[in-house]
Amino acid sequence: MASSNIFDLSRLSLNQATLKHATLPEAVEVAAAAGYGSIGLWRDRVQECGADKAARIVRHAGLTVSSLCRGGFFTALDSERAAAALEDNRRAIDEAAVVGTSELIMVVGGLPANPAPGRPVSPNSGRAERDLQAARERVCERLAELVPYASEHGVRLVLEPMHPIFCADRGVISTLDQALDIAAPFAPESVGVVVDTYHVWWDPRLESSIARAGEEGRLASYQVCDWVLPLKEDTLNSRGYVGDGYIDFESVTRWIATAGYSGPVETEIFNTDIWDRPLAEVAEHVAADYVAHVLPHL
Amino acid sequence: MASSNIFDLSRLSLNQATLKHATLPEAVEVAAAAGYGSIGLWRDRVQECGADKAARIVRHAGLTVSSLCRGGFFTALDSERAAAALEDNRRAIDEAAVVGTSELIMVVGGLPANPAPGRPVSPNSGRAERDLQAARERVCERLAELVPYASEHGVRLVLEPMHPIFCADRGVISTLDQALDIAAPFAPESVGVVVDTYHVWWDPRLESSIARAGEEGRLASYQVCDWVLPLKEDTLNSRGYVGDGYIDFESVTRWIATAGYSGPVETEIFNTDIWDRPLAEVAEHVAADYVAHVLPHL
Numbered sequence: 001m002a003s004s005n006i007f008d009l010s011r012l013s014l015n016q017a018t019l020k021h022a023t024l025p026e027a028v029e030v031a032a033a034a035g036y037g038s039i040g041l042w043r044d045r046v047q048e049c050g051a052d053k054a055a056r057i058v059r060h061a062g063l064t065v066s067s068l069c070r071g072g073f074f075t076a077l078d079s080e081r082a083a084a085a086l087e088d089n090r091r092a093i094d095e096a097a098v099v100g101t102s103e104l105i106m107v108v109g110g111l112p113a114n115p116a117p118g119r120p121v122s123p124n125s126g127r128a129e130r131d132l133q134a135a136r137e138r139v140c141e142r143l144a145e146l147v148p149y150a151s152e153h154g155v156r157l158v159l160e161p162m163h164p165i166f167c168a169d170r171g172v173i174s175t176l177d178q179a180l181d182i183a184a185p186f187a188p189e190s191v192g193v194v195v196d197t198y199h200v201w202w203d204p205r206l207e208s209s210i211a212r213a214g215e216e217g218r219l220a221s222y223q224v225c226d227w228v229l230p231l232k233e234d235t236l237n238s239r240g241y242v243g244d245g246y247i248d249f250e251s252v253t254r255w256i257a258t259a260g261y262s263g264p265v266e267t268e269i270f271n272t273d274i275w276d277r278p279l280a281e282v283a284e285h286v287a288a289d290y291v292a293h294v295l296p297h298l
Numbered sequence: 299m300a301s302s303n304i305f306d307l308s309r310l311s312l313n314q315a316t317l318k319h320a321t322l323p324e325a326v327e328v329a330a331a332a333g334y335g336s337i338g339l340w341r342d343r344v345q346e347c348g349a350d351k352a353a354r355i356v357r358h359a360g361l362t363v364s365s366l367c368r369g370g371f372f373t374a375l376d377s378e379r380a381a382a383a384l385e386d387n388r389r390a391i392d393e394a395a396v397v398g399t400s401e402l403i404m405v406v407g408g409l410p411a412n413p414a415p416g417r418p419v420s421p422n423s424g425r426a427e428r429d430l431q432a433a434r435e436r437v438c439e440r441l442a443e444l445v446p447y448a449s450e451h452g453v454r455l456v457l458e459p460m461h462p463i464f465c466a467d468r469g470v471i472s473t474l475d476q477a478l479d480i481a482a483p484f485a486p487e488s489v490g491v492v493v494d495t496y497h498v499w500w501d502p503r504l505e506s507s508i509a510r511a512g513e514e515g516r517l518a519s520y521q522v523c524d525w526v527l528p529l530k531e532d533t534l535n536s537r538g539y540v541g542d543g544y545i546d547f548e549s550v551t552r553w554i555a556t557a558g559y560s561g562p563v564e565t566e567i568f569n570t571d572i573w574d575r576p577l578a579e580v581a582e583h584v585a586a587d588y589v590a591h592v593l594p595h596l
Binding site: 227 | 409425428429430431434461462463465466467472473475476479499500501502525527528529530531533543544545546548549
């Protein structure tokens, strides 16, 4: 792997999920040493060392925070769980403000319950649990409840369209257009969208949706990782290094640039094999892939 | 499992993929015994006994053929493989005409080559193989080449939008709207679309797309099976019985009915566990699920 430090990595951000087993100080050190401009933080690792201290560690290393992952998961049917989810989202907003990022990534949640395969069928069993339209409406309602608190704290709620493979259990927002429709009632500085190549690369309307996101001022983050096959049984952690799979990073990155996006590019790779590699090796690999497949088209 | 024969199963079709290990005569016998109105055939099983004989067997059992699976897989980059794919599709059209169905289901194919994970990266490696827009344009071109032959034989090419999980390796048509856009240049009796719940259930535009398919006279088939979790490592064969998973069959079936669809409902379940069960048991189970979850909303 050629050294990437002669290239401009100022827009490259290392999302902490790529170094799953690293603490926040370890991830910051590795990102700074490899020449990255910023880091995307995760709440569990922020809480582990405290948000104030996390902010100092990042700043001291000369990095900025590109985003905080993540809020959301507020599709519950019952009011008690819904209220708990909203409260947790307010804490996430607090943390984003303290660590110094305006962008809180939102994975909104899936259908509210998991029907058990093979359970006895009856004509109306689980109707509410399977009502996808209603779950999507709850997302709109709960987003509206959160927006004022987020705005007071200078934090934007960034909706993440999830690959339809995750519609049932993680995120009922399935396309970028749908995310923009849900964001539409709110100011662009209050509700934005993130383009994660893994989730949206297949979308026939992707080019026009990215252009729309740019026009509407909602393009809050660009995350990259690749679609590799075969999928692992644990589909969540089956993503690949940029360039190892099927995604056309030249086209998607060009669309992002044309839409006027000038922010960080976060590499977020959920992959159990990559998590087992030495941290510095992964950071170097990610940087070299960025230089090869993304940077030329930004 | 209650007997379902007191219900009207005339619109229920048993797609042969649900009984993967059954020969055509076996599948026909089971479907007829369980009171189904029709059967969806697969080319490998038709070829095994010969198309003429297959047609006689189905007719003799009092069934009709709801569709033939399948044509397509014509996204190859090189002209030699493209020509071979078109020739194979002409044979599929011939077979559809002989077995007596006007509906040939088309799975159009994925990206033309499988990049090997971990191969050395270079800025332009595999550019053509990853060009999803170009692959989709090749689908349009090759469809145009096939349509005259299909029309001469009274066969409709039925485009199947595939779940985005299959975009890379099986089908670059990912939404019903996209299928309708690709079908648009052709007469509705020449190019249609199929709604398979497994592939499209997550689509935020599904209701309007189904309505559009009805208005445009292209709704050629309705296939049902359920999205169950966790996915198996072999994601292709991880589908569930209707009612066992997350799909809202009440809503989707109502949209199909509202769109004016009055044809067969094919149950097509790719599932290795179900394939290992006794044929008659599976056919009864499928019929009972249809009665519980689909028939009331048709």
